[in-house]
Amino acid sequence: MKSKFFKKYISLCGATLFLGIFILIIGCKNIEPAPVIEGDLTDIPYNPTNYVIKKPSFYPEVPIPADNPMTVQGIELGRMLFFDPILSGDSTQSCSTCHEPAKSFTDGKAVSIGIDGLFGKRSAMSLYNVAYVTSANYFTGLFWDGRSPSLEDQALRPVEDPVEMHNTWTNVVSRLKNHKTYPEKFRKAFGISNKANITKELAAKAIAQFERTLIGSGKSKYDIYENVDKNVFDDDEVDGKIIYFDEAGVFGVNLPDGQCFHCHGGITLTGNQFFNNGLENVDSLDYFPDKGLGKFNGNRKDNGKFRTPTLRNIALTAPYMHDGRFKTLEEVLNHYGVHGKTSPNEDPFINQIGFKILGSNPIKYDTLSMENRAKIVKFLHTLTDTVFTKNPEFQNPFF
Amino acid sequence: MKNLVLLFAATFFLLFGCHKIDEPVVEPTSKDITVSVKATFDGQVLEKDKVLELANGQTLDFNTFTLYLSDISLLKNGQETLLSEIEYFNFFSNPTSPLAQTKTFTAKSIKSDTYDGLKIGFGVKPTLNKLKPSNFPAGHPLANEIEFWLGWKSYIFSKIEIEANLDASPDMETFLSYHAGSTTSNDVYRVGSMTVPIDLTTAKNSFTIEIDLKKLFWINGKLLDLTDPENQATGGTPSDLGLAAKLLENFINTVSVKP
Numbered sequence: 001m002k003s004k005f006f007k008k009y010i011s012l013c014g015a016t017l018f019l020g021i022f023i024l025i026i027g028c029k030n031i032e033p034a035p036v037i038e039g040d041l042t043d044i045p046y047n048p049t050n051y052v053i054k055k056p057s058f059y060p061e062v063p064i065p066a067d068n069p070m071t072v073q074g075i076e077l078g079r080m081l082f083f084d085p086i087l088s089g090d091s092t093q094s095c096s097t098c099h100e101p102a103k104s105f106t107d108g109k110a111v112s113i114g115i116d117g118l119f120g121k122r123s124a125m126s127l128y129n130v131a132y133v134t135s136a137n138y139f140t141g142l143f144w145d146g147r148s149p150s151l152e153d154q155a156l157r158p159v160e161d162p163v164e165m166h167n168t169w170t171n172v173v174s175r176l177k178n179h180k181t182y183p184e185k186f187r188k189a190f191g192i193s194n195k196a197n198i199t200k201e202l203a204a205k206a207i208a209q210f211e212r213t214l215i216g217s218g219k220s221k222y223d224i225y226e227n228v229d230k231n232v233f234d235d236d237e238v239d240g241k242i243i244y245f246d247e248a249g250v251f252g253v254n255l256p257d258g259q260c261f262h263c264h265g266g267i268t269l270t271g272n273q274f275f276n277n278g279l280e281n282v283d284s285l286d287y288f289p290d291k292g293l294g295k296f297n298g299n300r301k302d303n304g305k306f307r308t309p310t311l312r313n314i315a316l317t318a319p320y321m322h323d324g325r326f327k328t329l330e331e332v333l334n335h336y337g338v339h340g341k342t343s344p345n346e347d348p349f350i351n352q353i354g355f356k357i358l359g360s361n362p363i364k365y366d367t368l369s370m371e372n373r374a375k376i377v378k379f380l381h382t383l384t385d386t387v388f389t390k391n392p393e394f395q396n397p398f399f
Numbered sequence: 400m401k402n403l404v405l406l407f408a409a410t411f412f413l414l415f416g417c418h419k420i421d422e423p424v425v426e427p428t429s430k431d432i433t434v435s436v437k438a439t440f441d442g443q444v445l446e447k448d449k450v451l452e453l454a455n456g457q458t459l460d461f462n463t464f465t466l467y468l469s470d471i472s473l474l475k476n477g478q479e480t481l482l483s484e485i486e487y488f489n490f491f492s493n494p495t496s497p498l499a500q501t502k503t504f505t506a507k508s509i510k511s512d513t514y515d516g517l518k519i520g521f522g523v524k525p526t527l528n529k530l531k532p533s534n535f536p537a538g539h540p541l542a543n544e545i546e547f548w549l550g551w552k553s554y555i556f557s558k559i560e561i562e563a564n565l566d567a568s569p570d571m572e573t574f575l576s577y578h579a580g581s582t583t584s585n586d587v588y589r590v591g592s593m594t595v596p597i598d599l600t601t602a603k604n605s606f607t608i609e610i611d612l613k614k615l616f617w618i619n620g621k622l623l624d625l626t627d628p629e630n631q632a633t634g635g636t637p638s639d640l641g642l643a644a645k646l647l648e649n650f651i652n653t654v655s656v657k658p
Contacts, residue, residue, distance in 0.1 A: 060532040060544045132544070146494065245550035250582075261550065267532065271545040274494075297494045301448040348562065348574035352632075 039195030044184055046191040048073050056218025062131045068205045073189040078210030083396040086175050088115050088165035098124040101394050104313035110324025114164045123324040126317050128310055129268045131212040140272040144306045144322040147296040151208035169200035217387035240379025259349040263308045270310040275347040278340020285344050301345055312383045329377045337368035429508040433605040438490040438499040441613045445499035447491050454622055456567050463560040464490045469524035474516030482506035487540035511600050518592040521650040522556030553580040565626050576632045579643035587644040591651025607657040614653040
């Protein structure tokens with residue numbers, strides 16, 4: 001009886017077990033998991049954090065385009081892309097190759113060199129305060145010739161330039177989609193739901209966001225002199241500033257006008273406008289070796305004109321001019337000090353360097369003495385902002 | 400009684416019927432006004448990099464023309480209606496066109512009316528010129544830091560740069576540079592007004608302010624002697640603002656209003 005009961009019990013357990021396994025197998029087969037969408041990113045939270053640009057109080061507000069608001073996540077992604085050689089054809093060069101933080105985001109070369117060892121035509125421009133290279137009120141544009149209207153547009157261009165990164169955006173986007181980190185970063189920055197939504201435009205937006213954070217610290221010696229303590233300048237630096245800003249009349253001193261501020265004016269010490277600063281001796285507007293703005297806009301009178309660079313951190317951005325022809329600031333001042341070279345559309349202010357006060361005893365069109373050139377150079381060194389170049393938020397995130 | 404009822408009914412219909420027929424067309428009491436500001440030379444749109452005849456064989460070739468206008472107001476019987484507190488104009492802001500760009504601004508909720516004059520401040524009025532670009536939001540005319548003169552802590556009220564041929568030689572041998580700014584102690588800001596009918600009734604909701612730069616050089620009916628070095632550039636000292644003040648004062652005489 002006991003044995004019969006035991007057998008029955010075993011059979012029942014076996015049947016139950018069999019049934020359980022059966023249900024498990026069949027059940028599992030019937031309850032199919034939700035189909036996995038390839039590249040789906042929706043399980044990653046999208047909570048962008050608004051970013052307020054850090055700038056000195058005396059700086060103007062930074063213009064932000066409505067279609068690319070600044071977020072912490074966008075800037076983080078942009079910073080990675082800026083420093084990542086993934087953008088270049090052979091993965092050897094990043095934006096930072098030509099725009100090194102320590103050199104105020106230039107590369108120290110006369111002209112930049114691309115991944116294939118080819119020399120570019122022009123020198124890398126500083127990105128110091130690059131966010132201000134925009135205005136609804138006056139024309140400006142990025143690059144030396146102003147051909148790019150926005151940071152978002154500019155960031156797209158070096159990737160496909162055969163002399164620079166020599167890549168294609170199709171290739172870059174493919175790399176980004178298949179990268180272990182970037183899809184998540186794009187999700188967090190822009191809320192894309194799938195890897196497939198990564199585009200070159202979003203990559204450029206992220207880079208532009210990072211670049212808009214590259215604002216001066218307001219802690220250069222010049223800024224301290226202007227805003228905190230007038231005693232930080234020595235006499236030569238004060239004289240250099242007076243010559244630079246044509247302030248001799250204001251101070252009632254006998255110093256020539258350097259006319260520097262006409263082009264390198266404003267808080268950012270650049271108007272971001274375009275001038276022929278007398279670099280070439282040419283008889284005709286057609287003879288400039290590099291036509292600059294004129295080649296971009298087709299206006300012959302703009303041949304030989306280039307965008308004015310900021311002079312903030314200028315001591316860190318040698319060599320100088322669009323083609324890097326001057327190795328030192330002294331060479332630059334030797335150029336301007338004798339009114340540059342002559343061409344039909346040379347900016348008239350170049351010929352007024354050394355211009356003294358109009359009035360009862362006008363002395364004009366003098367050259368700048370070596371002593372006064374040296375004073376301007378000393379003043380230019382006060383514009384150095386190493387708090388900016390050493391800002392941890394501007395450094396390579398991969399080191 | 401019957402007549403009384405009829406009389407009452409007739410009066411009723413007369414009153415209410417006439418009310419409907421005579422209901423006046425309701426005009427909006429205020430509306431948005433678009434004001435265009437156009438730079439010309441001798442009645443034609445000002446053109447950059449073009450040789451323009453001034454007088455006596457003297458010719459000018461404009462490079463730059465920027466201007467701040469403050470407290471642009473309509474006048475009616477001495478009363479002012481403010482259109483804009485401050486506007487900035489850079490007439491050659493388009494790199495692909497040599498023609499001066501006509502700039503517009505919109506004045507909100509302006510009373511539909513016929514006005515009899517216009518009042519304009521040439522430059523940045525002192526209360527605003529005390530401030531600096533960081534005091535204004537991005538996009539504001541005074542956030543424009545390239546027009547802020549650090550040396551003097553002043554906005555550049557107007558910038559006119561011209562290559563001129565004053566001696567009938569083949570070359571544009573003279574550079575004329577009029578950069579007008581101001582220190583608070585020596586103000587060159589100038590306000591001018593003019594009598595001119597400006598009809599902003601019914602469907603009229605715009606008008607144009609034309610600034611003819613040829614007239615800028617005619618002061619009190621006399622051509623400014625541009626061969627005199629004193630008249631070729633605005634001075635570099637606060638005590639030498641005579642030319643800048645003279646030009647800003649004369650700006651009102653360059654203005655005409657077109658419907």
